[in-house]
Amino acid sequence: MPSNECNLFCFHLILLLFLHCSSSFISHALDSETDRLSLLSFKDELTDDPLDVMSSWNDSVRFCEWRGITCSSRRARVTMLSLPFQKLGGTLSPAIANLTFLRAIDLRGNVFRGPIPAEIGRLFRLRSLLLMENSFGGEIPANLSQCTQLEIINLNFNSLIGKIPTELSRLPNLVALHISANQLTGGIPPVLGNISTLLNLSIAQNYLGGTIPDNLGQLVNLQFLQVGSNNLSGTVPLSVFNLSRISIFGVAFNRLVGSLPSSIGTSLPNLKQLLIGVNGFSGNIPSSLSNISSLQIIDLPDNQFVGRVPSDFGRIANLQRVNVGRNLLGRGDSDPLDFINSLINCSKFEMLGIDNNHFSGPLPDKIANLSTNVNRLLLGGNQIPSTIGNLTKLFELRLDGNTLDTNIPSSLANCQQLQLLNLSDNDLSGPVPIQIFTLSSLTVTFNLARNFLSGTLPLDVGNFVNLKELDLSDNELSGSIPHSLGRCLSLEHVYLQCNSLNGSIPSSLSSLKGLQDLDLSRNNLTGSTYLSFCKIFFLQYLNLSYNQFQGQVPKNGAFANRSAVSLVGNGDLCGGSIELELSPCSVPTDPVGRNKSYLKVVITAVSGVFGSAGMLYIAISCILKRSRARSSLAFxxxxxxxxxxxxxxxxxxxxxxxxxxxxxxxxxxxxxxxxxxxxxxxxxxxxxxxxxxxxxxxxxxxxxxxxxxxxxxxxxxxxxxxxxxxxxxxxxxxxxFMPNGSLEQWLHPEERNVNAVNDLNIFQRLSIAIDVASALEYLHYYCHIPIAHCDVKPGNVLLDDDLCAHLSDFGLAKFLRNRVMYVDKLKAVQLEYEDQLDMLLQV
Missing domain, CATH: 3.30.200.20 (Phosphorylase Kinase; domain 1)
Known part of the structure; x- marks a missing residue:
């Protein structure tokens, strides 16, 4: 070939190579730009970003370096979007479907809402879709079946509705399908049994209904099955009990019936957790369960099992929990509790529940030799041995509703991690060991109700500083209520009724700000109810009936709600609200000698506005009627x-x-x-x-x-x-939140740069004046320690939906513990209120 022809050929070849490379470069650049714009569209749909995650999504760095983004090294295309637990909120943009190289989406643990875009079905390279723990709604997109590479779908804990799409059965590589804790309906599609690759199937906590399809028995690789809490009925197909690779078998909280196969120990050799509680299973508990060396949890409560608990569970070295409570076990058995002896061989054992069956006779002594890891004992129909205190890691002990007829052993005080102790409804007698009151770990319940316990409540009861419920009712306790009970600031429910307690109610109970229920009825308590409850305004239930209380009853707090209080059987009480139907007090027992001073201030000011006594009477009557209507509401x-x-x-x-x-x-x-x-x-x-x-x-x-x-x-x-x-x-x-803002904004909208509002009419102004007067009257005369607000002004009077006034901003408030300071300060506050009232009533 001549040299000039050779040169021309080489030039054309180089030109073609250049054009090809340029075309490829331009194509890659355009694809990368598409990914960048798609990510920005994702960002634009976000409405919440409290952790400022999106701050890195800007043009100062390449999008492949943005937080949560992973790109391929060769093409600079997005392959992973991973932003879990970042508190991101908003909707998921359909533009995400333009990230065509995406293999994984991980947005779990955020607050996304709205539907899952059907466009995700275009991501044919997608392998993992993790959207659990959000607020997604709508239906599961059937288009997901087009993502043929999908291996994991996790949509747990959302608000998805509709049916499980049958199209999901077409996914040839699906390994895990998790759609629990949604609002799905329409039953379990039998076609799910066609997903031969499936290892994990979790569809619990929905509203599916129907039965468990026999087709699920075709999932020979299945290791995790969770279909609990779905209102399922019928029986579990035998084919499902033959899925030999299953380790988690969960069908609890349904309406399933039938019995467990006697061969379950052979057919499910890899089982770790058997979760079938709250159903209608019957028959015997198969003894073959003890052949499953991997078994950790046997959870069978709330069924209708009969007969014995297998006595060789001790062969299961990894066993941690056995719960067979609320069945029909133990009836007619000469030694129904001997299985407990074998459990001492289980070094990892943590929980035993056998309550509410038909067990009888004493507990085996060897119960004290159970693993020191035991933290919950739910027992029934037994006698409590003193050695139970050896189980030092117990945090829950329930022995209620049995026939225990001994003293409470002081060794229970060794259980220094105990949070709940319930020994109610037994025949226990004698005093409560003082050592029990050292259990400051008790946070949930200390319940000894309905026994025959005697003695007094010691000052040590004040150690229960974190306890929420104290129930010692229906016993034979005597003595006074210790003032130290006021140190138990977490108490919400106190039941001491039906004992022989005497003395007065300690004023320290007014420190229990969270107290909701208090029952002291049917004791021998005396004294006044006035000061004891003047600071507890949010009791939902107060029963002081059948004692010897006397004196004036408050009108505020729980006493203002007739349905919340009972005072019958106290003949010397008087006053209170009309609904309590008590006799009026013959001599005023006003603790500080008030004389309706603030209402007088209002009436005096109003008299200058209305010309006639008749009009004044009508105005005041209307406002007081409204005020009384409000007063009848529960606090x-x-x-x-x-x-x-x-x-x-x-x-x-x-x-x-x-x-x-x-x-x-x-x-x-x-x-x-x-x-x-x-x-x-x-x-x-x-x-x-x-x-x-x-x-x-x-x-x-x-x-x-x-x-x-x-x-x-x-x-x-x-x-x-x-x-x-x-x-x-x-x-x-x-x-x-007070939606109508402050009184200042209504009186002077132009000074506050707010939109002008409708003028307050005279009746609304009067109502606000009386509301503020009521608040001040309460602060000055009804608090345990009087309080001077010290900053009463329109800007600190806030109005709700009904223009009811609420006094706010107590940053300058003073506690008036000194009598001289009390009188002088209240005079100053009243003069200040009169000045503000004059301005309010100017029309």
Whole structure:
């Protein structure tokens, strides 16, 4: 070939190679740009990003370096989107389907809502789809069946509805299908039995109904089966009991019937957990279960099993839990509890439940030799041996509803991790060992009700500082109620009725701010009920009947709700609300000699507005009628003991967004928020920590608000003392949100840069005046220690939906413990209120 022709050929060859490479380069560049734009579309659909995850998704770095993104090294295409547990909220953009090289999507543990885009079905390379623990709704897209490489689908804990798509049975590589804890219906599709590759099938906690299809017996590789809590009926197909590779077998909380195959120990040799409680299974518990060396949990409660518990469970070295409670076991057996002796060979054993069967006779002595890991004993029809105290890791002991007829052994005090102790409904006698009252670990229940226990309650009962329920009712206890009970600040339920207790109610009980139920009926208690309950305004149930109480009954707190209180059988009580139907008190027993001073102030001011006595009478009558209607409402329960974290409040206010800022002051900013559990509107008052004196104001407000409850005071939901995301001190008080803002905004909208609102008419102004008067009257005369607000002004009077007024902002409040200070300060407050009232009533 001549040289010039050779040169021309080489030129053309080089040109072709260049064009090919350029075309390939341009194609790759366009594909990469498509991925970048798709990710930005994903970002645009987010509405919540409290952890600022998306801050790295910007043009300062390549998208392959954005947080949560993994790309292929050769093509720079997105292969993984992984942002688990980042608190991201919003909807999932359909543009995600343009990430055609995507192999894994992991968005679990966020707050995504809306439907799962059907466009995901275009991701033919997708192998793993993890969307559990979100709020996705709608149906499961049938298009997922087009993702033929899918191996794992996990949609647990969402709000998905509709049927399980039968199209999923076409996925040739599916290994795990997890769609539990949704709202799915329509039964279990038999075609799921065609997914021969399936290892894990979890469809529990739905509303599927129907029966378990025999086709599931075709899943010969299945290792995990969980179909519990689905309202399933019928029997479990024998073919399913023959799936020899199953390790987790869960069908609990259904309506299944039938018996367990006697050969189960052979047909399920790899079983680790047998979970079939709360059904209608019957027959005997197969003894072949002891052949399964891998077995860890045997959970069969709430069925109709009969006969014996196999006595050779001790051969199962890894056994951790046996629960056969609430069956029909033990009837007619000469030695029904001998199986417990074999369990001492199980070194990992943690829990035994045999309650509510037909067991009888004494517990074997060897129960004390069970593994020291035992933390729960649910026993029935036995006699408690003193050696049970050897089980030092117990955190739950239930022996209620049996025939125990001995003393309570003091050795129970050795169980220093005990959180729940229930020995009620037995024949126990003698005093409660004082050592038991040293169990400060008790947090849930201490229940000795309906026995024959005697003696007194020691001061040591104050050690139960974290206990929620104390029930010693229906015994033969005597002596007084210890004042130390007031140290148990977590108590919510106290039942001491039907004993022989005497003396007065200790005033320290007023410290129990979370108390909801208190029953002291049918004792020999004396004294007054007035001061004992003047600070407990949120009791839902109070029974003081059949004692010897005397004197005036309060009208506030639980006493204001007739359905919440019982006082019968106390002949010397008087006063109280009309609904209690008690005799009027012959001599006023006002503790500080008040004389309706604030109402007089209001009437005097109104008389200057209305020209005639008739009009004045009509106005006051209308307002008082409305006020009395409000008074009949039960006082709201308090959640003061529940502390909020910075993260909770940050989420509730969308990161303390300026859009949610509803008020500012010298020492605080107030944001509107929504509680995550019930979407309840709240007001979050964030203290300006950097301002001098803020900490003192915070402590003063917390002290005041934790001691007061009244319908015309802003309701406190809790407080927060934490650090923010930057590690700085953070303090806030969480209040009920008042949708109509402050009285200041209604009186002077132009000064607050808010939209003008309708003028308040004279009756609304009168109503607000009486509301504030009621709040001040309560603070000054009905609190255990009188409180002066010290900052009564329109800006601190907040209005709810009905324009009912609520006094707020107690940062400058004073506790008036000194009598001289008390009188002088109240005079000053009354003069201040008169000045504010004049301005309010100017029309």
């Amino acid at each position: 709201p329960s308090s959640d003061w003991n529940s502390n909020f974290s910075y993260r909770e409040l940050e989420k509730a206010t969308s990161g303390f967004s300026s859009d949610n800022l509803v008020g500012t002051g010298s020492f605080a900013l107030v944001y509107k928020g929504l509680q995550s559990q019930d979407r309840r509107p709240i007001a979050v008052k964030v203290l300006k920590i950097q301002e001098k004196g803020t900490s003192k104001i915070y402590m003063a407000e917390c002290e005041a608000l934790s001691n007061i409850r009244h319908r015309n005071l802003v309701k406190v939901l809790g407080c927060c003392s934490d650090v923010d995301s930057a590690g700085r001190d953070f303090k806030a008080i969480v209040l009920d």
